Amino acid sequence: xxxxxxxxxxxxxxxxxxxxxxxxxxxxxxxxxxxxxxxxxxxxxxxxxxxxxxxxxxxxxxxxxxxxxxxxxxxxxxxxxxxxxxxxxxxxxxxxxxxxxxxxxxxxxxxxxxxxxxxxxxxxxxxxxxxxxxxxxxxxxxxxxxxxxxxxxxxxxxxxxxxxxxxxxxxxxxxxxxxxxxxxxxxxxxxxxxxxxxxxxxxxxxxxxxxxxxxxxxxxxxxxxxxxxxxxxxxxxxxxx
Amino acid sequence: xxxxxxxxxxxxxxxxxxxxxxxxxxxxxxxxxxxxxxxxxxxxxxxxxxxxxxxxxxxxxxxxxxxxxxxxxxxxxxxxxxxxxxxxxxxxxxxxxxxxxxxxxxxxxxxxxxxxxxxxxxxxxxxxxxxxxxxxxxxxxxxxxxxxxxxxxxxxxxxxxxxxxxxxxxxxxxxxxxxxxxxxxxxxxxxxxxxxxxxxxxxxxxxxxxxxxxxxxxxxxxxxxxxxxxxxxxxxxxxxx
Amino acid sequence: xxxxxxxxxxxxxxxxxxxxxxxxxxxxxxxxxxxxxxxxxxxxxxxxxxxxxxxxxxxxxxxxxxxxxxxxxxxxxxxxxxxxxxxxxxxxxxxxxxxxxxxxxxxxxxxxxxxxxxxxxxxxxxxxxxxxxxxxxxxxxxxxxxxxxxxxxxxxxxxxxxxxxxxxxxxxxxxxxxxxxxxxxxxxxxxxxxxxxxxxxxxxxxxxxxxxxxxxxxxxxxxxxxxxxxxxxxxxxxxxx
Amino acid sequence: xxxxxxxxxxxxxxxxxxxxxxxxxxxxxxxxxxxxxxxxxxxxxxxxxxxxxxxxxxxxxxxxxxxxxxxxxxxxxxxxxxxxxxxxxxxxxxxxxxxxxxxxxxxxxxxxxxxxxxxxxxxxxxxxxxxxxxxxxxxxxxxxxxxxxxxxxxxxxxxxxxxxxxxxxxxxxxxxxxxxxxxxxxxxxxxxxxxxxxxxxxxxxxxxxxxxxxxxxxxxxxxxxxxxxxxxxxxxxxxxx
Numbered sequence: 002x003x004x005x006x007x008x009x010x011x012x013x014x015x016x017x018x019x020x021x022x023x024x025x026x027x028x029x030x031x032x033x034x035x036x037x038x039x040x041x042x043x044x045x046x047x048x049x050x051x052x053x054x055x056x057x058x059x060x061x062x063x064x065x066x067x068x069x070x071x072x073x074x075x076x077x078x079x080x081x082x083x084x085x086x087x088x089x090x091x092x093x094x095x096x097x098x099x100x101x102x103x104x105x106x107x108x109x110x111x112x113x114x115x116x117x118x119x120x121x122x123x124x125x126x127x128x129x130x131x132x133x134x135x136x137x138x139x140x141x142x143x144x145x146x147x148x149x150x151x152x153x154x155x156x157x158x159x160x161x162x163x164x165x166x167x168x169x170x171x172x173x174x175x176x177x178x179x180x181x182x183x184x185x186x187x188x189x190x191x192x193x194x195x196x197x198x199x200x201x202x203x204x205x206x207x208x209x210x211x212x213x214x215x216x217x218x219x220x221x222x223x224x225x226x227x228x229x230x231x232x233x234x235x236x237x238x239x240x241x242x
Numbered sequence: 243x244x245x246x247x248x249x250x251x252x253x254x255x256x257x258x259x260x261x262x263x264x265x266x267x268x269x270x271x272x273x274x275x276x277x278x279x280x281x282x283x284x285x286x287x288x289x290x291x292x293x294x295x296x297x298x299x300x301x302x303x304x305x306x307x308x309x310x311x312x313x314x315x316x317x318x319x320x321x322x323x324x325x326x327x328x329x330x331x332x333x334x335x336x337x338x339x340x341x342x343x344x345x346x347x348x349x350x351x352x353x354x355x356x357x358x359x360x361x362x363x364x365x366x367x368x369x370x371x372x373x374x375x376x377x378x379x380x381x382x383x384x385x386x387x388x389x390x391x392x393x394x395x396x397x398x399x400x401x402x403x404x405x406x407x408x409x410x411x412x413x414x415x416x417x418x419x420x421x422x423x424x425x426x427x428x429x430x431x432x433x434x435x436x437x438x439x440x441x442x443x444x445x446x447x448x449x450x451x452x453x454x455x456x457x458x459x460x461x462x463x464x465x466x467x468x469x470x471x472x473x474x475x476x477x478x479x480x481x482x483x
Numbered sequence: 484x485x486x487x488x489x490x491x492x493x494x495x496x497x498x499x500x501x502x503x504x505x506x507x508x509x510x511x512x513x514x515x516x517x518x519x520x521x522x523x524x525x526x527x528x529x530x531x532x533x534x535x536x537x538x539x540x541x542x543x544x545x546x547x548x549x550x551x552x553x554x555x556x557x558x559x560x561x562x563x564x565x566x567x568x569x570x571x572x573x574x575x576x577x578x579x580x581x582x583x584x585x586x587x588x589x590x591x592x593x594x595x596x597x598x599x600x601x602x603x604x605x606x607x608x609x610x611x612x613x614x615x616x617x618x619x620x621x622x623x624x625x626x627x628x629x630x631x632x633x634x635x636x637x638x639x640x641x642x643x644x645x646x647x648x649x650x651x652x653x654x655x656x657x658x659x660x661x662x663x664x665x666x667x668x669x670x671x672x673x674x675x676x677x678x679x680x681x682x683x684x685x686x687x688x689x690x691x692x693x694x695x696x697x698x699x700x701x702x703x704x705x706x707x708x709x710x711x712x713x714x715x716x717x718x719x720x721x722x723x724x
Numbered sequence: 725x726x727x728x729x730x731x732x733x734x735x736x737x738x739x740x741x742x743x744x745x746x747x748x749x750x751x752x753x754x755x756x757x758x759x760x761x762x763x764x765x766x767x768x769x770x771x772x773x774x775x776x777x778x779x780x781x782x783x784x785x786x787x788x789x790x791x792x793x794x795x796x797x798x799x800x801x802x803x804x805x806x807x808x809x810x811x812x813x814x815x816x817x818x819x820x821x822x823x824x825x826x827x828x829x830x831x832x833x834x835x836x837x838x839x840x841x842x843x844x845x846x847x848x849x850x851x852x853x854x855x856x857x858x859x860x861x862x863x864x865x866x867x868x869x870x871x872x873x874x875x876x877x878x879x880x881x882x883x884x885x886x887x888x889x890x891x892x893x894x895x896x897x898x899x900x901x902x903x904x905x906x907x908x909x910x911x912x913x914x915x916x917x918x919x920x921x922x923x924x925x926x927x928x929x930x931x932x933x934x935x936x937x938x939x940x941x942x943x944x945x946x947x948x949x950x951x952x953x954x955x956x957x958x959x960x961x962x963x964x965x
Contacts, residue, residue, distance in 0.1 A: 021957060027463050048459040050466050101426075108357045108426055109433035116831045117882045118856060133359060133443040134450065159358045159439050185824075185831055190432045191673070191913045192832035198882050202856040209857065218771040222750050225773050226957040233474075233956070234262060234467040268704050289700040291707050342667075349598045349667055350674035374600060374684040375691065400599045400680050431673045432914070474715070475503060475708040509945050530941040532948050583908075590839045590908055591915035615841060615925040616932065641840045641921050672914045715956070716744060716949040 008033055008042060009056035011169045015096075016044045018173060018227045020051035024100040024180060029161070031096045032082035033169055039064060041086055046076030052232045066139075077137050084142035085149070085165055092165040094172035099161040102184035107156035114197045116189065120182040122153065122175055122212065124203035129156045130163075154179055166216075173223065174216035249274055249283060250297035252410045256337075257285045259414060259468045261292035265341035265421060270402070272337045273323035274410055280305060282327055287317030293473045307380075319376055321383035326406055329387045333406040335413035340402040343425035348397035355438045357430065361423040363394065363416055363453065365444035370397045371404075395420055407457075414464065415457035490515055490524060491538035493651045497578075498526045500655060500709045502533035506582040506662060511643070513578045514564035515651055521546060523568055528558030534714045548621075560617055562624035567647055570628045574647040576654035581643040584666035589638035596679045598671065602664035604635065604657055604694065606685035611638045612645075636661055648698075655705065656698035731756055731765060732779035734892045738819075739767045741896060741950045743774035747823040747903060752884070754819045755805035756892055762787060764809055769799030775955045789862075801858055803865035808888055811869045815888040817895035822884040825907035830879035837920045839912065843905040845876065845898055845935065847926035852879045853886075877902055889939075896946065897939035 012033045019025035029051070032043040041062045044054055060071035064087045066079050082095045106113045106127070113127045128148050136142050136157070145163065149155045153175050154164040164179060166172030189195055198206070253274045260266035270292070273284040282303045285295055301312035305328045307320050323336045347354045347368070354368045369389050377383050377398070386404065390396045394416050395405040405420060407413030430436055439447070494515045501507035511533070514525040523544045526536055542553035546569045548561050564577045588595045588609070595609045610630050618624050618639070627645065631637045635657050636646040646661060648654030671677055680688070735756045742748035752774070755766040764785045767777055783794035787810045789802050805818045829836045829850070836850045851871050859865050859880070868886065872878045876898050877887045887902060889895030912918055921929070 027460060047456070048462045050463065052467075102429075105426060105430040105433060108430040108436055110435045110437050111433045115882075118858070120882070133439055133447060135359070158437065159356075159361070185828060187429055187432055188825075188910055189828040189831040190434075191910055192828060192834045193913075194833045195831055196833050196881065198856055206856060215770070219750060221771040222773065226775075229955060229957075231472075231954075231956055232470060233472055234470075268701060288697070289703040291704065293708075343670075346667060346671040346674060349671040349677055351676045351678050352674045374680055374688060376600070399678065400597075400602075428670055428673055431675075472713075473711060474713055475711075509942060529938070530944040532945065534949075584911075587908060587912040587915060590912040590918055592917045592919050593915045615921055615929060617841070640919065641838075641843070669911055669914055672916075713954075714952060715954055716952075 004037075005035070006056070008035060009059055012042050012044065012059055013054045013056045014224055014227065015169050015173050016051050016054040017230075018223045019096070019098065019176070020054075021223075021227050021230050022177070022180075024098050024176065025051045025096075026099055029096070029098045030076040030078070030082075031172070032086065032094070034086035034093045034095075036090065036093065040069060041082055043076065043079065043082060045071075045073030046078075047074060049073055052230075052234075078135055080139045080142035081136050081145065081163055084139065084146040085163070088143075088146045089151075089165070091167050094166045094169045096164045096172055096176050097161060098164065098176060100176065100180045102181075102187060103156070103162045103179045104160070105187055106183055107158050107160060107162065113156065113183065114195075115182055115203060116186045116195055116197055117178075117182045118198060118206050119178045119210075119215075120198060121203035121206040121210065122178050123182070124200060124207055125152045127154045127156055127179070128152065129158055131158045133159060135160070168216075170216040170220040171212065174212070174219045177219065177223075245278075246276070247297070249276060250300055253283050253285065253300060254295045254297045255465055255468065256335075256410050256414050257292050257295040258471075259464045260337070260339065260417070261295075262464075262468050262471050263418070263421075265339050265417065266292045266337075267340055270337070270339045271317040271319070271323075272413070273327065273335070275327035275334045275336075277331065277334065281310060282323055284317065284320065284323060286312075286314030287319075288315060290314055293471075293475075318378050321380045322377050322386065322404055325380065325383035325387040326390070326404070329384075330392075330406070332408050335407045335410045337405045337413055337417050338402060339405065339417060341417065341421045343422075343428060344397070344403045344420045345401070346428055347424055348399050348401060348403065354397065354424070356423055356444060357427045357436055357438055358419075358423045359439060359447050360419045360451075360456075361439060362444035362447040362451065363419050364423070365441060365448055366393045368395045368397055368420070369393065370399055372399045374400060376401075411457040411461040412453065415453070415460045418460065418464075486519075487517070488538070490517060491541055494524050494526065494541060495536045495538045496706055496709065497576075497651050497655050498533050498536040499712075500705045501578070501580065501658070502536075503705075503709050503712050504659070504662075506580050506658065507533045507578075508581055511578070511580045512558040512560070512564075513654070514568065514576070516568035516575045516577075518572065518575065522551060523564055525558065525561065525564060527553075527555030528560075529556060531555055534712075534716075559619050562621045563618050563627065563645060566621065566624035566628040567631070567645070570625075571633075571647070573649050576648045576651045578646045578654055578658050579643060580646065580658060582658065582662045584663075584669060585638070585644045585661045586642070587669055588665055589640050589642060589644065595638065595665070597664055597685060598668045598677055598679055599660075599664045600680060600688050601660045601692075601697075602680060603685035603688040603692065604660050605664070606682060606689055607634045609636045609638055609661070610634065611640055613640045615641060617642075652698040652702040653694065656694070656701045659701065659705075727760075728758070729779070731758060732782055735765050735767065735782060736777045736779045737947055737950065738817075738892050738896050739774050739777040740953075741946045742819070742821065742899070743777075744946075744950050744953050745900070745903075747821050747899065748774045748819075749822055752819070752821045753799040753801070753805075754895070755809065755817070757809040757816045757818075759813065759816065763792060764805055766799065766802065766805060768794075768796030769801075770797060772796055775953075775957075800860050803862050804859050804868065804886055807862065807865035807869040808872070808886070811866075812874075812888070814890050817889045817892045819887045819895055819899050820884060821887065821899060823899065823903045825904075825910060826879070826885045826902045827883070828910055829906055830881050830883060830885065836879065836906070838905055838926060839909045839918055839920055840901075840905045841921060841929050842901045842933075842938075843921060844926035844929040844933065845901050846905070847923060847930055848875045850877045850879055850902070851875065852881055854881045856882060858883075891939075893939040893943040894935065897935070897942045900942065900946075
């Protein structure tokens, strides 16, 4: 399998995993950047069925958003992907998701702070992009990319999230952790004050944690689950997410 | 396929989609109006199995509620549909649902205000019909219809919701958005104060949003999901909803 | 089908419906009373698989709890059933459930008050049995039965619920409504103060509502769903409930 | 079946049951101690698929953590198991889980107190291990074991739980009860103040309760459910748990 085939295979797989987890739904999309050919591979936009995405369904764009290959619908928010891939050589994978729990922190007036050890992955914080519009232009996407800076994610107010990784595995892992941490924070909040993992504790945990190993283990785990998934809609869960 | 066949096909499909999403349950019903023949097509009432509704199961009524065709159970709240179809030429599709999350705003003493960008669809607000009874007479239904005015939906106190659209696709889309927005509001409320999308921001977003395109994309997406749905009851979700 | 066969068939079916709905779990049990032969039919106790209960699995007891027929495990809380069947000629069906949402009102210090129109079924209130023990003796069960009086249900503190009906259909319907109303109350409570259905409004609604018709419609609906249920465990839902 | 075969069979089964219940996920692991041969049987660590674990997949370690048999991944937190098995002759089974609800009490600043009768199993309390790191060394695990003392469980801050039992059945039962009690506490908390089961009431209930009988009944019940489980991922539930 050459490098493009492998990248297409992985990107299609992660799209289906996000569908299985109820995190991508109708409007989400993911991308991976081939730094040699400077091409962006992207999952199709609205109405594309994420649960059955195959490598041949992916779109190929250049960094200016010109469609080079593929006949699916280009997501209207494609500039999110090209802006981040163009700005950061360590962000070879980018997800734009409407994941149900992380998005709550883009609604409630409450700063994200990690409540789980793995949440230490986000020790630099998760900024909120406050513009109440889709990110449809290059200049908007560049503002978003600038807001993210060297961090791993952003919350889009009243809308969803953007998560990036140095590869598809890390992007998946970070997205799952952000969803898990925010879900636990939301549920625990009904019990009273939360015990956060402090910045110092995050740093100490992150120093010890071998994120790459964890991300690859999670990849193996979820690809196996996805392989046996019966592709039933997650009834009642994440309707429009 | 002639126009009646097409309308029946769509109305049966949307009934099954609402069943899949856990939004219609035992007591909900949907309708579509044929403005040429002035006939109302309606899904059967109580005890009708929404998950398996077929075009031939639909009832046909005139605007006075006289049954013209079909042998299922006419919903006792049929006047909701005839009153709205009769009053508004831009409401060719009407849903009465007991959707689990939107109904919470018909219980809690808290006005609906959008927390998601797509919630801008409801920028004119969602009024509460406060009568603690089913809507079983024409005069009650006309009061409800008057309360809705030019808006897209109403909350029925302690009961459920009514959502309308210019066609079946828009009615489905609006119902999904209202459910999604209210679910997110409910969950985010455990985290503290909510950041609403202001009326001005709603207007700005709504101006840009191509609702018709979105509604048709969502239609394609959910019809595909429904086509592969295994029709298992959403165990534990939406029991009586 | 003679009357005993019919009763066994219905009682086995309602046991499976409660399993499907995640309301009976490991420890619940249901009963029906044959007023002619003065015998109590009861679903087996702990470790009995409620999702596959068949008519032949049912136990038959007399009102003193003597096992007349069947070789399953008699529930240790059998006196709940015999005490209520013995005391009230209008309670021919009794359920003891650990339904996840209704039980929350047996934990939180908050009186049950209906928030939905159908909750009017419980306009006489739902008393709390406060003894922190299982109901294993006749005298305890008689105290519980006395507490219920002429009402339809009781909450067992830190434990579960008891619901009764004049027949199996009404007992199912009342159990579903109590679960639905309490779930909505719990979820809406995160949004602020609740708007209850007042006693007067309950009375007005209950006067109009044809509970028997509703209960039989619900019976038809849920038996159809149960017939196509694939008997998968409700993963993650209602573990021990 | 000799004793090792039986132990392996049970440990593999309980691993799959925890997967079915959405309580073990990617990072959990369980163990059982053979007190005759002083060997620890353990489910594989990260990336091992808990839903399909078979007896031959299990690892065998000595109390110093030396791998004696098996070629799966030894969990990095193996010392949790060896420390507890080594310290307590009444803890022949140990689970380390990231169960979604119990973990909330390792996040919120609120002491665990039972709200259900069965929660009386934890009448001695559930201490919180507050170190914000994985338990990867023998000395850390010994501190954790010392903190647990003679109790049945501990909460690991921002991380998960440890539950032990005198056999696999009791360890499963205790884990299910802790998850059920914490879930009900979390949900009921939205309704207001909770009514706890007091220490005296716990003691009275625990005296009467035949935990061994209950645990074995629960074992029979859940093994039957697991035997018919279709091994579908619990979509949207417990993503990383």
